[in-house]
Each structure stands twice: as structure tokens, then as C-alpha cells.
Amino acid sequence: MTVSSEDIEIELFVRALQLRHGYDFSQYAPASLKRRITQLAHSQGMRNVSALIERVLYEPGFMSIVLEGLSVPVSEMFRDPAVFKTLRDQVFPVLASYPQINIWLAGVAHGQEVYSLAILLEEAGLYDRCQLYATDFNDAALWQAQEAIYPAREAQLWSRNYTAAGGRHTLADYYSARYELIKLDQRLRRNVTFANHNLVTDDVFCEAQLVLCRNVLIYFSDALQDRALGVFRDSLRRGGFLCLGSRESIDFAPSARGFAPVDAKFRIYQLAHKG
Incomplete structure (x- = not known):
């Protein structure tokens, strides 16, 4: 050939x-x-x-x-709001049983998902017990994520997503607007650590009760997906949760053995055992 x-x-x-x-x-x-x-x-x-x-x-x-x-730094706040609502309703009550909650968000792009989760955790009364680790291999995207400044034209869509995700207030409570930009409240960053991490070459990042990696594995080969899922499994405590993107699956990955579906439609799984 x-x-x-x-x-x-x-x-x-x-x-x-x-x-x-x-x-x-x-x-x-x-x-x-x-x-x-x-x-x-x-x-x-x-x-x-x-x-x-x-x-x-x-x-x-x-x-x-x-x-x-x-890299593909494309996201929005509360993207797929039903996923965030399911996390709030089914996963947060379990997280509430821990005195300290570690959450790893891998492939965070420009950070919208980090702040979305922080808002829901704040409203659930859990954020002060949380440490969020937000990672990406793209330093430029991480810098933008830390700045938490976004185009104001996104605010209307994000507000609708927030409401659909079960938000209890209005999204405008969490940002200030100026010069066609919105800047998220810095209090949402108080328990967030941003760091460079490459799922292709790097290993376990932290011990976590929840790992989110949404719409990243779709760009990987089957072998690399399996590797990344193994890293997530090894990072989770027993009973911890994994949330993937809507077009991603663990069904054919050897490293995903031990996960049981919490909500298969929304790609939320729980680690029943590590063996």
C-alpha cells in the first residue's frame, strides 16, 4: 500500500x-x-x-x-446540564459523607467546567470541604482558565444551562460584566488548583472521590483511552465516581473493569473495586 x-x-x-x-x-x-x-x-x-x-x-x-x-479547548458552562443535575442529585449526597473531598477535573480547557462544578458545590454546602484539581496539558488554556474571563455573549446560554442543571439562584450572582466580558467571582477559585498534566504520558495525579474528564477521550485511540481510564481508576478511592463525555464509553476498556454505572446515559460510573 x-x-x-x-x-x-x-x-x-x-x-x-x-x-x-x-x-x-x-x-x-x-x-x-x-x-x-x-x-x-x-x-x-x-x-x-x-x-x-x-x-x-x-x-x-x-x-x-x-x-x-x-488541543481542543471547546466548552461552555454547565455543558449538558442534565449531567450536572445528575451529579448534584446522585453523586453529591455520597460526597457529603466525606470530611474532605478531592475532585480531579482532567482536560479542563478554558475552565468553564471547573467553575460550573464549583458553583453547584457551593450551593450544596460542600465547596468548603472540597479541593478541586484542574489539569490540562495546554499551558495557554490553563492560564485563561485561571483568569476566568469570558465573552459576555455566552452569558445567556450559560444562564439557561445553569437553570437546567438545578441552579438555585441566578448565574449573574457569580460574575461581573464589563466591556463585553464577564469575570467570574474569584471566590469560586479559592479551592481550585490548576496544574499541567498530560494524560498521554503522566500518571496518577491525586487521590480523588470524583474524576471528571468529559469530551477528551473521543480524540484518543482505543489504547490511549484504556491508558487514561487506568489512570483515572488508580486515582479514585474505592467507591469514587468517574464522569465522562456523552460520546465516550468504558465498555470495551480492560482498565475500566471494576466500574459500575450510576447513570449509563450520562456516563457516570462508580468504582466498586480496584481488582
Whole structure:
């Protein structure tokens, strides 16, 4: 079978990222990865992917552009509000039994999911007992997440999501608006730690009662999904909960043995045993 020149270039580009900077994209879903790499080349005004390789090798500052292009920092507050309502109604009562609650949110992009969860925990009277660990491999996205500043045009949709998720007040209680931007209240950050973590190469991040990783695994190969699920399993205490994205599944992953569905429709599982 003849391999196209573009596919060869992409393979060499991925290898250069791994050897030069330690980022391994080799197990990402091929079609999605190819699309993002070619889009990156075009956005940089390059005729082909080969032109990216030289910049990756000899321009250290170029990596921030590469990571921004290859990651998918797309989210919204209370995205899939029924999932957040299910967490509030079925998972929070169990979390309430712990004197200290650790929650790991992996692949947080620009942080909307972190603050969504913080708001619901605050309203449930649990936030002061919580430590939220918000991680991503993209430092630029993490910086934006810590700033907690978003376009005001999103506020109307987010307010509807908040209400549908079971919010008890109004979303406007949690932000200030100015110059077509909204800034979330800094009190929502008081128990949040932002950190760089790469699900491709890094291992257990913390011991947690709840792990959320939504709409990240869909970009991984089956082998890499299994690896990530193993990291989540090893990070959870027995009886802890895992929440994935609506198009993600644990059904065929060996590392997911031991999880039982809490709500299979909304991809919420509980770790019954670690064996």
C-alpha cells in the first residue's frame, strides 16, 4: 500500500514533537489528529506539514502555538446540564459523607467546567470541604482558565444551562460584566488548583472521590483511552465516581473493569473495586 506524502509528513511531525519536546500524540485518533495538524499548518501560512517540523525543532517558543492548535479547548458552562443535575442529585449526597473531598477535573480547557462544578458545590454546602484539581496539558488554556474571563455573549446560554442543571439562584450572582466580558467571582477559585498534566504520558495525579474528564477521550485511540481510564481508576478511592463525555464509553476498556454505572446515559460510573 502506498503511503501519501502528507501522511509521511504527519508521522515525522508527531515523532519530532515526541523526541524534541516529550509530547506524544502518536495514539490520538488519526483522522482528528491529521485534521488538526493540517489546520495548524494552514493557519501558520505553510504549504505543507514539513514546514512545521523545522519550527518545532529550532523555535522553542513555537510549541505554545502547536499545543494550542492540537488541543481542543471547546466548552461552555454547565455543558449538558442534565449531567450536572445528575451529579448534584446522585453523586453529591455520597460526597457529603466525606470530611474532605478531592475532585480531579482532567482536560479542563478554558475552565468553564471547573467553575460550573464549583458553583453547584457551593450551593450544596460542600465547596468548603472540597479541593478541586484542574489539569490540562495546554499551558495557554490553563492560564485563561485561571483568569476566568469570558465573552459576555455566552452569558445567556450559560444562564439557561445553569437553570437546567438545578441552579438555585441566578448565574449573574457569580460574575461581573464589563466591556463585553464577564469575570467570574474569584471566590469560586479559592479551592481550585490548576496544574499541567498530560494524560498521554503522566500518571496518577491525586487521590480523588470524583474524576471528571468529559469530551477528551473521543480524540484518543482505543489504547490511549484504556491508558487514561487506568489512570483515572488508580486515582479514585474505592467507591469514587468517574464522569465522562456523552460520546465516550468504558465498555470495551480492560482498565475500566471494576466500574459500575450510576447513570449509563450520562456516563457516570462508580468504582466498586480496584481488582
